[in-house]
Amino acid sequence: MPSSTPKHLEFLKRSTRALRGGGQKAIERQIAMGKLTARDRITAILDTSSFHEYDLFVEHRCKDFDMDKKVLPGDGVITGTGTLSGQGVCIYAQDFTVAGGSLGLMHARKITKIMDHAIKMGLPIIGINDSGGARIQEGVDSLAGYGEIFYRNTKASGVVPQISVILGPCAGGAVYSPALTDFVFVVDQISKMFITGPEVIKTVLGEDISMEDLGGARVHTEISGNAHFFARNELECFHQIKKLMTFLPGNNTKRPIPQAPAPPKAKYNVEQIIPAEPSKPYDVRDIIKAVCDNSDFFEIQQRWAANIVIGFARLNGETIGIVGNQPLVLAGVLDVDSSDKAARFIRFCNAFSIPLVTFVDLPGYLPGVDQEHAGVIRHGAKILYAYSEATVPKTTVILRKAYGGGYIAMCSRHLRADFVFAWPTAEIAVMGPEGAANIIFRNEIAAAPDPVAMRKQKVVEYTEKFANPYVAAAAGHIDAVILPADTRKFLLHAIQISKQKTESRPRKKHGIPPF
Numbered sequence: 001m002p003s004s005t006p007k008h009l010e011f012l013k014r015s016t017r018a019l020r021g022g023g024q025k026a027i028e029r030q031i032a033m034g035k036l037t038a039r040d041r042i043t044a045i046l047d048t049s050s051f052h053e054y055d056l057f058v059e060h061r062c063k064d065f066d067m068d069k070k071v072l073p074g075d076g077v078i079t080g081t082g083t084l085s086g087q088g089v090c091i092y093a094q095d096f097t098v099a100g101g102s103l104g105l106m107h108a109r110k111i112t113k114i115m116d117h118a119i120k121m122g123l124p125i126i127g128i129n130d131s132g133g134a135r136i137q138e139g140v141d142s143l144a145g146y147g148e149i150f151y152r153n154t155k156a157s158g159v160v161p162q163i164s165v166i167l168g169p170c171a172g173g174a175v176y177s178p179a180l181t182d183f184v185f186v187v188d189q190i191s192k193m194f195i196t197g198p199e200v201i202k203t204v205l206g207e208d209i210s211m212e213d214l215g216g217a218r219v220h221t222e223i224s225g226n227a228h229f230f231a232r233n234e235l236e237c238f239h240q241i242k243k244l245m246t247f248l249p250g251n252n253t254k255r256p257i258p259q260a261p262a263p264p265k266a267k268y269n270v271e272q273i274i275p276a277e278p279s280k281p282y283d284v285r286d287i288i289k290a291v292c293d294n295s296d297f298f299e300i301q302q303r304w305a306a307n308i309v310i311g312f313a314r315l316n317g318e319t320i321g322i323v324g325n326q327p328l329v330l331a332g333v334l335d336v337d338s339s340d341k342a343a344r345f346i347r348f349c350n351a352f353s354i355p356l357v358t359f360v361d362l363p364g365y366l367p368g369v370d371q372e373h374a375g376v377i378r379h380g381a382k383i384l385y386a387y388s389e390a391t392v393p394k395t396t397v398i399l400r401k402a403y404g405g406g407y408i409a410m411c412s413r414h415l416r417a418d419f420v421f422a423w424p425t426a427e428i429a430v431m432g433p434e435g436a437a438n439i440i441f442r443n444e445i446a447a448a449p450d451p452v453a454m455r456k457q458k459v460v461e462y463t464e465k466f467a468n469p470y471v472a473a474a475a476g477h478i479d480a481v482i483l484p485a486d487t488r489k490f491l492l493h494a495i496q497i498s499k500q501k502t503e504s505r506p507r508k509k510h511g512i513p514p515f
């Protein structure tokens with residue numbers, strides 16, 4: 001069609017108007033807030049020139065409150081498909097410059113259409129949230145729109161990876177779409193996520209709080225655990241998204257694309273990380289880096305429940321999911337938050353056929369009234385459930401302490417680990433030698449002429465008998481006692497020979513995990 005025909009000019013006029021979003025003033029305001037525009041965000045995330053936009057000409061249908069006089073380009077959301085590192089993705093970005101990115105009926109339909117494409121075509125979904133929430137003028141139609149999105153988030157769960165990026169307000173019920181997705185990214189000073197805003201809190205509770213302190217990026221990556229990745233600015237956030245995607249498959253029938261295998265960096269010496277003194281902490285991430293390809297460990301939820309470490313790495317170029325107790329924080333105990341954090345990650349890996357490697361060093365579950373009252377029984381059960389349910393290849397390495405319920409919970413043989421290895425420093429017992437001696441030798445210690453010396457002797461006796469890997473090895477609960485230097489070799493082999501693993505469970509509609 002020649003470019004000067006009336007039809008062509010009409011197309012140009014309409015598309016130029018729609019592509020302007022909320023207009024120059026609103027765009028300038030967006031930029032002044034340190035934010036990119038919705039379209040620039042999509043362009044920055046996807047491969048160059050790969051974005052194909054749909055539904056540019058969708059219009060809202062609301063007639064109330066003078067809405068029939070308002071043009072809302074694209075109805076405040078941009079949707080389409082593109083590629084990221086060559087792999088197809090579905091993407092949407094709410095456009096705050098158009099009615100505050102508020103969600104009305106047609107806005108929601110655009111989002112659900114692209115979500116349906118993602119489910120049908122087996123493509124990951126990336127949703128960029130920057131919105132004042134339900135479009136107030138559209139009433140229950142807006143609420144219906146959210147319901148349709150939540151339903152699809154749930155339908156897509158475990159089928160395609162779902163990523164939420166919070167780049168502005170995400171208020172009210174809108175927060176539940178990100179909460180239903182697999183990974184939530186936030187940016188310092190830009191992300192604001194809350195159910196009820198500061199004004200409601202002031203009215204109902206009489207408390208003054210800023211949006212930042214209520215639901216800013218730090219709050220959700222350090223306190224609530226609602227978000228998984230913290231970035232200082234949008235570009236850093238996009239870099240994190242791109243990196244995450246390299247570890248993931250497009251859907252639950254695919255495998256992540258393998259990368260070129262690479263040995264760990266020489267600066268991480270696996271033999272020199274655990275201190276000689278058994279109660280001294282160390283950073284479990286150094287052990288992970290000492291065994292995985294290129295020492296590249298992509299940590300998730302780094303700032304929250306830091307007593308457990310989760311993330312992706314590669315062995316021989318293949319993605320693996322790593323869970324490790326972190327002796328640097330609370331001696332690596334399991335508690336309410338760390339159990340939640342690990343359990344959800346284990347379920348993600350299982351859903352997307354990503355093999356799990358677990359590093360164990362913990363004194364058990366965290367004791368205390370706070371934890372009991374916060375439901376450590378229920379939350380702690382999640383990790384047992386997640387590991388027991390998982391049928392992906394599961395390999396466990398016991399580094400040092402593996403006491404009590406913690407030993408069982410951290411992917412023990414009893415929860416069907418395929419391979420359990422223990423370092424010579426492993427201590428596998430019902431509890432630590434000090435506590436054990438105090439209980440089982442209480443009478444002998446009390447009756448001894450020198451109770452202190454007797455206690456010491458009993459601790460030594462208990463340590464010699466149980467604080468080692470050999471009792472568990474003798475019972476076949478672990479498969480091999482291995483030298484730290486051989487860990488990578490054993491892991492590479494375990495992953496390699498588990499590739500065709502099949503394991504089934506009784507048929508059921510679904511289990512009932514301790515949510």
Ligand code: HXC
Pocket residue numbers: 098099100101102131132133134135136137143146147169171172173174197
């Ligand atoms: C309609 C909205 C809107 C909304 C913002 N706008 N939110 N329009 N419905 N929910 C419009 C504003 O009227 C304004 O239009 C433009 O977007 C920019 O908004 P500002 O307020 O000027 O921007 P800012 O000062 O940056 O404040 C942003 C904000 C604030 C904090 C998000 O707009 C706000 O508090 N909005 C309402 C948030 C809220 O309560 N949402 C409903 C939540 S309930 P003009 O024309 O002036 O440019 C909910 C239920 C969902 O979402 C339940 C699902 C289960």
